[in-house]
Amino acid sequence: MNENETPRAAELLTPEQLKQAAFDWGLTPYEYERILEGLGRQPTLTEIAMFSVEWCEHCGYPKSRNVLGMLPNTSASVEVLVGADSGGFYLTPDLAVVMKVESHNHPSQVEPYQGAATGVGGIIRDIFTCGARPVAAGNSLRFGSLSDPYTRHLLRGVVKGVGDYGNSIGVPTLAGEVSFNASYTGNCLVNAMAVGIAPTDRLLSAAARGAGNPVLYAGSRTGRDGIGGCSVLASHEFGEGEEKRPTVQIGDPFTEKRLIEACLEAATTGWIVAMKDMGAAGVTCTTSEMSAEGGMGMRIDLQRIPRRESGMQPYEVLMSESQERMLMVVARGHEDDVIRLFGRWELSAVVIGEVTDDGILTVLDGGEEVAALPAQFLTTPPRYDLPYERPAYLSEKWAYDLSAVPEPESYGEALLTLIGSPNLCSRQWVTEQYDHTVQANTVQGPGGDAGIIRVREAAPLGVAVTMDGSSRLVYLDPYEGARLLVAEAARNLACVGAEPKIVTDGLNFGNPDKPDRYYQFREAVRGIADACREFELAVISGNVSFYNESPEGPIHPTPIIGMLGVVPDVNRTASIGFRADGDRVILVGASGCPGSLAGSEYLAVLHGVEAGRPLSVSVSDEKRVQCVVRDMVRSGLAVTAHDLSEGGLAVALAECAIRGRRGARIRLPDVASAEALFGEAPSRVIATVAADRISEAAAQLATAGVPWVDLGEVGGDQLSIEGTLEVGVDELEARWEQTIPSVMSP
């Protein structure tokens, strides 16, 4: 498109040129036919732009929506929120919790600092647009090998981007993960999550209502940044030969912070009929989706939208993903009140149009009509049932002979290697760049099994959040891997004494048009859905990111689970560090789990192998373990609790020792083996109990019908496992701490 063309000239393209523009913006021939058929006429260039963003995967979910229908969005155990832009549930009759995850993978790969920062900004807006104050943030970051200089560039930029944005707006970052795997080399993953709390009478809807009500635009001015961010950048694989940097948006957390305060104040006035943030697809998305949701239309004039550059074409204004902008429907007669309110926060708000009852989104550019589309049609892309096929690699990977894996020469050395490996070492270099104590509600920050915040309005009530991803196990078995992931997230919450309630899922996969990738997606979603049903969890929001591929191949399929649970009393929680010498160390759950080295960190780190068939998790066993651990934590019986996951029993013990700065004397119930030490069977937790209460614990565990074993006692400055290994806690800590700083710090 030539920038010097007048809007009118741009509309006078030939049908062939219009069709080409549609394809350039990512619409398919089939979709273009559907548009012609639905409208019964030739669309304008501006209208094509609007379809291209609304029908892309990021906004309309055409390729995932049918599969996502498997996920349970309600559960018997929670009262799920209805009608808000982000999903949530009623924590108390007066307080609602909202939560959502969103990916910013492609922008972060192109421009890590801004890509990650705007990912945080976007997810935070999704929270306060509902009238909820953002109270916690989390993120899941996945990169290629740490030894690759470009990975370090991405890690440095992404972490600084997440930190600078989240720190500036004053939201504590409590949960998250950082993981390295060669499959992410050309396509990193940045998933950001946020949690908000709102008094139920201040929750805002995103549905436009009331013909004649004014439509207001608030916040930053509109520029050319981010045009095509969702449809062009995030809807193709990398490596197709384009310079995509201009499609990345630029964040301004200072404006966001004022927007938070202005929007939350506005939510108390009763003047706001509906609110929605302009994320992907900006003005198009908000005007069309708010209209469609309310069964209404809108008439807006693009000339009234504040611009940061001149000469923008209508389609550019409509597609721009400039950050920190909100759209509001205001009760007629209160527009000046709202403009004054935003003015007090030194933010501009302007009327750009009004709600109509014809169901049509009419877009004017000054006096000229440049688009008139039925809102419902615009927001209802075709849904595809794509072909899928079991990936060829699975049979080969499952056939891997675990019994042929040699035992290490030294178990102690193997433990030191694992604890210092990129995926198991300390994340302090990362988490220290995130403010985790702002708002003065943080009971447990990052580094434990889950973050905990107090809910001040309902103290001593609190909520715990965890964000967990899985890639290797999902790669090796998409269905079971996804079930294991849900079980692990729930186990993390149980270990801090929380009862899991709601889930937000970030689904990161390869190109869905390739049947083996689509199989991974379908099976993983099925696994999440089944596990959530069994755990009685409602999946209240989520995000899909496809096309995570580079010339080196697809990423490992990577679902991310954000899970939130309720802590009845924040004074009764547990953390992972050993507390006192003499405490008994117990393993709750099964010991000796054959086959548990499949897909393990041990195999990957010590043998460079990603293979084996992951174990299946029995949700009923898992729930019994979680239930008894949660009860023991809440009653104060268990002072330490830590879930067994990557690295297995030995790594979990080492983490408890490092974090508690004290050792332990352990005797294994089975013969020492790599499997016993480093196997990753699910449904297992390490806990410590005061020596004089061990019989109480034994009785409780017996009643629960959960297998357990007394492993030994806390004490000394060595982690010793009888006849197997003896390593100083200082040495473990040194190996654990130095890995990331040694490659990242000057």
Place this chain on the structure above:
Amino acid sequence: MSALPPLNWGVVVFPGTNCEIETVYVLKELLGQDARTVWHRETDLSEFDGLILAGGFAHGDYLRAGAVARFSPVMDSISRFAADGGAVVGICNGFQVLVEAGLLPGAMLHNRSRRFLSRWVNLRAEASSSPLLSGLTPGEVFRVPAAHGEGCFFADPDVLAEMTANGQIAFRYCGEDGAVTDTANPNGSLECIAGVTNAGGNVLALMPHPERAAEAVLGGDDGRRILESIIRGARPRLARAA
């Protein structure tokens, strides 16, 4: 110890400040004070016994932390409030603003790691002449959270010598045992300085956040003792008027 005097605090909020809610909460709900936020365009501070400049990123901290905030309308009133002997306390970003405004000596640089740093730190109370710190014993150690990107305190040698001689050093970063060492210094601050006062002792600022350490359930309540000392040492409005 006797009950805290019931004072009225103004918590100054610039666009971009982000610690005002918990600061007001701690003052009102935990310390029995009266408190409200003061928007940066307000100029009448006559109702207050003391002021706190809360943490955050005033005006986005875009040029340099606190550099734009000094031009906010409230700043002239804060200067007069301080000149009258009123207690003015800066926490984190508030410290940066007070330094930029010239109400405190020295300057604030980026952390030596060039990274934002969020971590619990130990502070040692120094032998200070400030009434705001008279409730603390020199050498006493406090564990409180710090969270900042520009917290490296700097001053010229002659300024530093004068501050030291006047008892204007309020807190230094230290180990758990109170030892002031470079390892305990999180941001490269000159002589591990974490908090300072003006010559009159009524303007105090520190980089770490005592308001985030006012309840045991949040990991410690050492910060509460610092805030209590400030409340006891502040000269109330009526005393200043007399």
